[in-house]
Amino acid sequence: MTSETIGRATMPGRFLRVLDAVTLVANVAGSCLIVGLVILITADVIGREALGAPVSGVPELVSLSIVAIVFLQAPQALRAGRLTRSDGVLDAIKSRKPRLADALETVFDLVGIAVLGAILYAHWPIMTRAWERNDFVGAVGDFTAPTWPVKAMLAVGAALLALQFVARILRRYLS
Amino acid sequence: DSFNATVVAGHPGVFRWVKMVDEAFVPGVNAALEGSGHTMSFDGQYGGSIAKVGDELETVEAGLAEIGICQSLFDPAKLAVQNVTYYTPFVNDDPRAVSDLMDELHKSDPRMTEAYTQNGVVYLGAPVGIDDYLLMTKFPIADLGDLDGKKIAAPGPAINWLSGTGAVGVSGNLTTYYNELQAGVYDGVIVFASAALPGKLYEVAPYVTRAGLGAQYAGALCANADWYDDLPDEAKQALHTGADAAKEWYLAALEGAVETSFKVMGENGATITDASDEMRAAWAAGMDNAAKTWAEGLDGQGIPGSEVLSLYMDTMRGEGATPLRNWDQE
Amino acid sequence: MTPFEIGLIALALMGFLVLLGMHVPIALIACSFLGVWAIKGSPLLASKMLGLAANDAISSYFFGVVPLFVLMGFLVSESGMGRDSFDVANAMFRRIKGGLGIGTIAANTIFAAITGISIASAAVFTKIAVPELRRHGYTPRFSVGLVAGSSVLGMLIPPSLLLILYGLLTEQSIGDLFLAGVGPGLLLAILFGMGTVLMALFVPGIVGQNLGQVEAPLSARQLLAKGLPITLLIALVLGGIYVGFFTPVEAGAIGTVGALLIGLAKGTLNAKSLWRVLVETGLVTAAVCFLIVAAQMYSRMLSFSGLPGAFGEIVASAELGLYGLILIYVLVVILFGMILDSSSIMLILVPLMLPVVVPMGVDLVWFGIITVIAVEVGLLTPPFGISVYVIKSTLDDPYIKLSDIFIGAAPFAVMMLVCLAAVVFFPVIATGLLGR
Numbered sequence: 001m002t003s004e005t006i007g008r009a010t011m012p013g014r015f016l017r018v019l020d021a022v023t024l025v026a027n028v029a030g031s032c033l034i035v036g037l038v039i040l041i042t043a044d045v046i047g048r049e050a051l052g053a054p055v056s057g058v059p060e061l062v063s064l065s066i067v068a069i070v071f072l073q074a075p076q077a078l079r080a081g082r083l084t085r086s087d088g089v090l091d092a093i094k095s096r097k098p099r100l101a102d103a104l105e106t107v108f109d110l111v112g113i114a115v116l117g118a119i120l121y122a123h124w125p126i127m128t129r130a131w132e133r134n135d136f137v138g139a140v141g142d143f144t145a146p147t148w149p150v151k152a153m154l155a156v157g158a159a160l161l162a163l164q165f166v167a168r169i170l171r172r173y174l175s
Numbered sequence: 176d177s178f179n180a181t182v183v184a185g186h187p188g189v190f191r192w193v194k195m196v197d198e199a200f201v202p203g204v205n206a207a208l209e210g211s212g213h214t215m216s217f218d219g220q221y222g223g224s225i226a227k228v229g230d231e232l233e234t235v236e237a238g239l240a241e242i243g244i245c246q247s248l249f250d251p252a253k254l255a256v257q258n259v260t261y262y263t264p265f266v267n268d269d270p271r272a273v274s275d276l277m278d279e280l281h282k283s284d285p286r287m288t289e290a291y292t293q294n295g296v297v298y299l300g301a302p303v304g305i306d307d308y309l310l311m312t313k314f315p316i317a318d319l320g321d322l323d324g325k326k327i328a329a330p331g332p333a334i335n336w337l338s339g340t341g342a343v344g345v346s347g348n349l350t351t352y353y354n355e356l357q358a359g360v361y362d363g364v365i366v367f368a369s370a371a372l373p374g375k376l377y378e379v380a381p382y383v384t385r386a387g388l389g390a391q392y393a394g395a396l397c398a399n400a401d402w403y404d405d406l407p408d409e410a411k412q413a414l415h416t417g418a419d420a421a422k423e424w425y426l427a428a429l430e431g432a433v434e435t436s437f438k439v440m441g442e443n444g445a446t447i448t449d450a451s452d453e454m455r456a457a458w459a460a461g462m463d464n465a466a467k468t469w470a471e472g473l474d475g476q477g478i479p480g481s482e483v484l485s486l487y488m489d490t491m492r493g494e495g496a497t498p499l500r501n502w503d504q505e
Numbered sequence: 506m507t508p509f510e511i512g513l514i515a516l517a518l519m520g521f522l523v524l525l526g527m528h529v530p531i532a533l534i535a536c537s538f539l540g541v542w543a544i545k546g547s548p549l550l551a552s553k554m555l556g557l558a559a560n561d562a563i564s565s566y567f568f569g570v571v572p573l574f575v576l577m578g579f580l581v582s583e584s585g586m587g588r589d590s591f592d593v594a595n596a597m598f599r600r601i602k603g604g605l606g607i608g609t610i611a612a613n614t615i616f617a618a619i620t621g622i623s624i625a626s627a628a629v630f631t632k633i634a635v636p637e638l639r640r641h642g643y644t645p646r647f648s649v650g651l652v653a654g655s656s657v658l659g660m661l662i663p664p665s666l667l668l669i670l671y672g673l674l675t676e677q678s679i680g681d682l683f684l685a686g687v688g689p690g691l692l693l694a695i696l697f698g699m700g701t702v703l704m705a706l707f708v709p710g711i712v713g714q715n716l717g718q719v720e721a722p723l724s725a726r727q728l729l730a731k732g733l734p735i736t737l738l739i740a741l742v743l744g745g746i747y748v749g750f751f752t753p754v755e756a757g758a759i760g761t762v763g764a765l766l767i768g769l770a771k772g773t774l775n776a777k778s779l780w781r782v783l784v785e786t787g788l789v790t791a792a793v794c795f796l797i798v799a800a801q802m803y804s805r806m807l808s809f810s811g812l813p814g815a816f817g818e819i820v821a822s823a824e825l826g827l828y829g830l831i832l833i834y835v836l837v838v839i840l841f842g843m844i845l846d847s848s849s850i851m852l853i854l855v856p857l858m859l860p861v862v863v864p865m866g867v868d869l870v871w872f873g874i875i876t877v878i879a880v881e882v883g884l885l886t887p888p889f890g891i892s893v894y895v896i897k898s899t900l901d902d903p904y905i906k907l908s909d910i911f912i913g914a915a916p917f918a919v920m921m922l923v924c925l926a927a928v929v930f931f932p933v934i935a936t937g938l939l940g941r
């Protein structure tokens with residue numbers, strides 16, 4: 001059930017290829033953020049212990065980054081079949097009534113699209129206002145970081161995750 | 176009519192500023208409503224069950240809760256000017272004076288309430304005053320030079336207070352102070368007595384130095400603006416009356432706790448000293464003027480930072496406080 | 506319908522959807538959305554709750570280090586240190602049936618002194634221990650069950666995120682709580698070890714046939730070569746924490762750098778394997794933390810329904826003796842553990858119980874240890890058992906089902922109850938180190 005079994009030149013085929021590529025980019029960005037955290041914390045520890053000069057704002061950056069890491073990588077986790085689920089009952093249905101199992105999975109995917117839509121709908125004003133009002137974390141005079149980049153990454157991640165649910169439905173019926 | 180209000184706090188109910196809701200605010204509102212024909216029932220959701228620390232304002236604004244303890248200290252972008260006390264150390268060490276003054280300014284000056292209006296909430300009152308910040312260290316402090324090279328943890332904007340002391344400022348908070356002090360990650364912390372006692376910090380940092388860094392304002396009760404606007408006048412008034420009762424209860428409880436804290440810490444082997452005038456003067460003189468940076472930054476965003484800074488300092492001086500630095504006039 | 510009833514329905518619906526095979530986080534979010542909509546009467550408010558929780562729920566320093574501990578574990582595994590340490594453990598315990606199982610528990614006990622969160626232990630040891638256990642003839646179910654079970658040590662042996670939380674809620678000294686966690690933690694590790702040996706001897710069908718007779722004994726030189734790198738890493742991490750160079754939270758980053766350097770020195774890591782490890786870390790982090798976000802939404806919905814508070818009040822108001830009260834309390838905590846995450850249970854129940862137990866003269870440190878053990882049983886119980894979920898998403902093996910892990914973990918949940926009973930009846934296990 002890879003995208004390649006759907007005609008590459010068809011509209012859905014192109015959509016799936018582009019979506020998977022963008023999902024991979026988000027995944028790589030998330031991995032880079034993890035490396036960034038390792039470097040940041042190590043620099044803070046060494047700076048504090050060896051040089052008497054800690055890096056400012058590490059707790060704030062860590063708590064911001066984790067949100068971005070999770071939402072940027074969740075789409076790839078779904079694509080790779082890594083989001084937690086209990087598949088015992090579904091497998092049993094699949095072996096007897098494959099069409100019913102497909103229908104059930106499609107309903108589940110639609111629910112996924114719906115809840116992510118709700119999250120995005122509520123998140124949008126939160127994100128635009130963080131941008132308009134220069135929302136930040138930290139303390140002025142010591143360290144501040146704007147919150148909008150992370151809120152934008154959350155939006156991108158949630159949208160990609162919703163699209164990956166769409167992709168599951170397409171792959172199920174078009175391949 | 177009968178009204179329902181969910182009250183959110185990120186801190187759990189053991190914290191005094193959360194306890195004041197059930198102990199004084201709710202009974203105060205109910206007492207004020209007696210005979211008006213209105214009733215109000217409250218559902219306290221504390222300890223992050225609905226909103227985490229610093230997210231209370233957003234939750235109230237969204238209408239998920241009607242009332243919240245809006246923490247300006249932990250929400251410095253949205254409640255910016257409210258952090259004026261944290262940028263003006265060495266001004267006043269009396270939490271009652273700071274709370275009264277901030278409460279009064281919120282009631283009389285629209286520049287203070289603007290931040291609430293812009294975020295869709297209404298200031299009710301009951302300021303969360305914090306008692307005088309002090310130093311607790313693993314080593315004795317005779318003069319400012321003793322801080323040189325030492326790792327001192329401080330919360331939020333208070334990390335600016337360490338500039339010029341030679342100490343290495345590490346950002347930290349109450350939840351980790353004890354462990355990190357014990358492990359030796361920090362050599363000391365900036366903290367207030369009423370939290371140092373329950374946190375048992377004197378066990379790991381027994382040298383308490385009162386330097387008069389100052390009492391602070393950390394937040395207040397706020398209500399969702401749409402919900403509040405739809406209330407009848409008697410109910411609105413009752414919320415403010417309840418908030419005033421909560422303020423009284425909170426300050427009395429805080430003052431009692433501060434007294435007990437010093438007594439018990441002393442009995443448990445803590446060495447409590449007052450910093451010399453020379454040390455305080457040297458400390459204040461050596462600090463960066465973070466207040467100015469902060470206020471001018473706000474001015475640039477169209478928020479009256481410098482005006483509020485002057486307003487606060489002028490009113491404090493008018494009430495007889497003698498700041499070690501006139502942060503607004505440099 | 507009252508909010509209370511809505512809460513009950515939302516619970517049942519969540520269980521049903523998860524059983525049917527919906528992705529667990531999606532089921533949690535959907536039930537939260539419908540629940541808040543029904544309680545507050547507004548789909549707009551319900552979506553605002555989701556939006557705020559998506560932004561706030563994991564935005565904390567403590568969650569921020571989850572990927573670092575996972576990354577460290579993967580590096581240990583990829584660089585071959587994991588396999589080496591199990592060869593050593595196997596060599597040491599090779600004469601005992603179930604020796605490698607004991608080795609896993611021992612390694613987990615040591616790792617528990619580094620990490621403060623059980624999900625880190627679960628992720629790390631899934632990667633290190635499960636392949637080795639299976640290679641040595643342990644059944645898949647027992648292998649994952651053992652890792653799930655011993656992961657709970659992560660939050661009982663200090664440092665512990667749960668004990669810190671409890672200390673803040675009850676104004677108890679966190680230092681005292683940490684000391685009090687050592688005895689029960691070691692007792693639990695010993696119980697796990699004994700249980701493993703007994704099961705290996707008497708019910709080999711569960712544990713696995715032909716254990717521990719696979720390898721030839723290691724020479725002293727081999728022992729040193731295999732044992733030294735991991736010993737160095739543990740010394741770096743534990744030593745750094747105890748000397749005060751860094752915090753247990755920061756240890757995730759330092760340990761990662763340490764594991765990386767050792768792996769490079771050993772020549773077992775290259776650019777390709779590093780990239781694979783990094784991507785894998787991201788997938789595990791996303792799966793685990795997305796679940797935590799969803800669980801937060803779900804517990805906020807339950808708070809709106811008033812369900813947890815009502816349950817707690819029934820317990821608090823029932824007129825029971827101390828042991829009766831503790832028994833009911835533990836039952837409620839375990840019940841909550843089936844549906845809620847650890848810190849939510851603590852935040853809901855502890856404040857409710859405090860006014861009840863304080864007048865009875867209960868030692869709050871002892872009560873805290875009991876609470877933490879009972880809460881941690883919930884990590885292993887279906888339908889919502891976070892340690893089990895973490896293992897499932899870390900393992901990435903379609904042949905091991907969630908239900909297999911829950912079944913495998915069941916004996917260890919029972920051993921936890923034995924440990925819990927021992928601490929209840931012999932408080933000295935917890936408070937002995939405090940001289941009480």
Ligand code: NA
Nearest residue numbers: 617659662664
């Ligand atoms: Na631990």
Ligand code: NA
Nearest residue numbers: 842883886889
């Ligand atoms: Na559970």
